[in-house]
Amino acid sequence: MSLTAFHYLTFLAVTVLLYYVLPRKIRWIGILAGDAYFLWHGNSLTELLVWLGMALFTYAISTCVNYLTEEKSKKAITMLGVITLAGALILLQDSSFFGLPDLNVSPMGISYFSLSWIAYLVEAYCGTSPVQKNPLKFLAFAGFFPLLTSGPIVKYKEVGENVTSGNALSLDNVTNGAARIAWGFMKKLIIADRIAIFINTVYGNPYRYPGLFFHVANAFFIIQLYADFSGCIDIALGSAEMLGIKLPENFELPFLSQTLEEFWRKWHITLGGWIRDFILYPILKSPLFQAIGKTSKKLFGKKTGKKVPVWIGLMISWFLVGFWHGGGWNYIFGVGLLFGTIIILGQMLDPVFAWILKILQVNTEALSWKGFRIVRTWFFFGTGLSFFRAGGLMTGFRNLKLAYTSFNPWIFFTGELYELGLDRTDFNILFFFLALVAIVGIVRFRTGKSIRALMAEQNALFRWIAYALLVYAIIIYGCYGTGFHSASFIYQGF
Amino acid sequence: MTREEAYVKLNKVFQEVFDDEEITVNDATTANDIEDWDSLEHVNLIVAVEKCFGIKFNIGEVTSMKKVGDMMDLILAKAV
Structure with a gap:
């Protein structure tokens, strides 16, 4: 069911009505019913069963994490949950990237809900998120219908309790x-x-x-x-x-950004936040990256040296941002590695740019300079997106050749x-x-x-x-x- | 270790990480108050704090700290 279909508006009206008609304690059942209808319409029976299997699996893992007391077991079961969900996402969504046949059983919104559920398991393990003990309430959150088309990617601790709390009617x-x-x-x-x-x-x-x-x-x-x-x-x-x-909001006036880095903090915010929290931070905190940081500080001095592991971590993160958009090199390059390279080069050459601006006596507070930076950001973003739209990496390069x-x-x-x-x-x-x-x-x-x-x-x-x-x-x-x-x-x- | 004692050590960590001997932090300090404290520098700060206090933050804690007061609560809960 498309969100812009009349069918969706009718469905939403009925769900909202059902929600507020029910007593507050069981209002979440109205959401669960809405979720069930939305999932039923958006998936084939097999896809629905895959979704249900993944949801119940996530519920089971979180329950185990909640009841286990031994740290080793908690960690092992969380790892099992995270690897399984990530594996399901990659295999069901991007099997062609690995030369595997498309199974055609990918439930709608898998790229969004699987990341939310991974975040839920990690935070349940870390003790920084509440754990939902009621399986039906968990399903009401897991299948929350507004999130299933294009996100945003939410954290249970920010949204989950609100889905099941039974909110008062407010005009x-x-x-x-x-x-x-x-x-x-x-x-x-x-x-x-x-x-x-x-x-x-x-x-x-x-x-x-x-x-x-x-x-x-x-x-x-x-x-x-x-x-x-x-x-x-x-x-x-x-x-x-x-x-x-x-x-959570997913956009915060991205087109007024003066750098690509700032742009990506304001565009698809919840994906960027997820990658930062659950990919970049764990990478940078790992013993390997700490060792890389130590060595690079010795080689390049403290200021540059501490940035080396960050740049490597950023490139891995940008690769994954591109890969998330689709298992194709046009996405990996255009919406991933290209942006990562521009951002990292910008950081590397920052002292050179600062020196040039000083020599040329550029007033960096002037509206014209800020305007130039905004247009430059659009240019970088647009160039990357042209690969996204082209549908293939070589097609993207051919298009650029024709353009220039x-x-x-x-x-x-x-x-x-x-x-x-x-x-x-x-x-x-x-x-x-x-x-x-x-x-x-x-x-x-x-x-x-x-x-x-x-x-x-x-x-x-x-x-x-x-x-x-x-x-x-x-x-x-x-x-x-x-x-x-x-x-x-x-x-x-x- | 009292909160005040911990803050003496924490201030030194901040000054070292951000290369600024003028920095002093308190419970209400946030990333917006320190110019170079962005999401990337956050990890360097966390690792330096871990080393200084001999503790470990898990990833959920790293991403949940909204202000220095949150960090201090965790330090005092973990540090022996």
Whole structure:
């Protein structure tokens, strides 16, 4: 069931109603029922059984960890749980990377829930997360339906108790959640699915559309991916909010970042946080990396030497970020190693850059300098994403070659850009709603308040008119039907 | 070891890791208060604290510390 389908809205309305009709003590059963329906619709019977097997396995491991007292046994059983879940994720999702046949039994959202469950087991072992003893309550958390399409990747200690606690009905939660869902629908149906038509045309025939056609399509792909993924997250977070459950944010104004490092702290935040907490930190704390640090300090001095193990750890982490996106080298290189290399080179050359800036007397506080850094970050991100969209590593390099070996600036004046599936009206609609998203982002940046918090301060009449206009716009300008079909979310495939 | 005694040792660790003899920390200090304390430097700090106090933090504890006070609570609970 797609989150942008009418079916989903009906399902959500029934689930929310059921949740609040039930007595508070057993409201979590409403969520469990919603989860069951969502999982049933999103999976084949085999996939559903695989999901249930993995969930019950995770529950069993966490229960053992909770009851065992001997440290060695706790550690061994936790390792068993983590390796099994990670192995299931890799084998079910990326078997082709290892030359194995695709089993086609991968449950929906496996890339998200398996990481959440691994975090749960590790933190249960560390004693830093509560353990859910009731198997049905655990299943209500494990299958929490808003998380199953594209995350966010949550920790049990942040969300789990809230899923099963039985929240009081709050009109603010319900209306705010609904408004956020509408905002997500707008991003997905008006922006992402519309702009995708242009991108598909260019990427579908790169020899016909080289040079600046490709650069425009690639810049558009950054917008598409953001509108698509953050729109999906808006719907997920809005759905949870209607049930009184607060999920972690996955985006924090990434396009105002001045460095790629900062960008990735604000884009897909929960994946970055998971990789940092459960991959990078354990690697850097390991005796091997401590030994590497000691040796590198001797060789390169304290300041540079202590960074060497961090750089190695970062490259391993970036490899895994790329691999998580799909078992293909275009992901591993484009969304992984390339970003890692740029970030590490930036850190290595930082003293050189600082020296050049000093010589050139560049005012690093000037708006123009900050603007340059922001555009540079978009450029790096866009270059990596072009491999993501290309579908193959060599195709990605070929596309870049076509992009940089053809010079055709006249396409901005001949009207050719309007012949790629979007006419002038489409472009106007696109830019109007993009401007709306940008303004909302800038207001958030300047005031520190979300648009919904600001709307809540307005008169109810104004607020409801604004909401009604948003819904009206989605119905009128959303992309549906032939040519404009509501496509799957991009991150749903991972 | 009292909290005050532990803070004397902890301040030295912070000064050493961040190369700044002016740094003093307290229960309310967070990563936002120290310029170079980012997620990568966090691990160097943790390892230095472990060495100084002869303790080990598990990964759940490493990622759960929100402020220096949390770290100090763990140090006092673990240090003999």
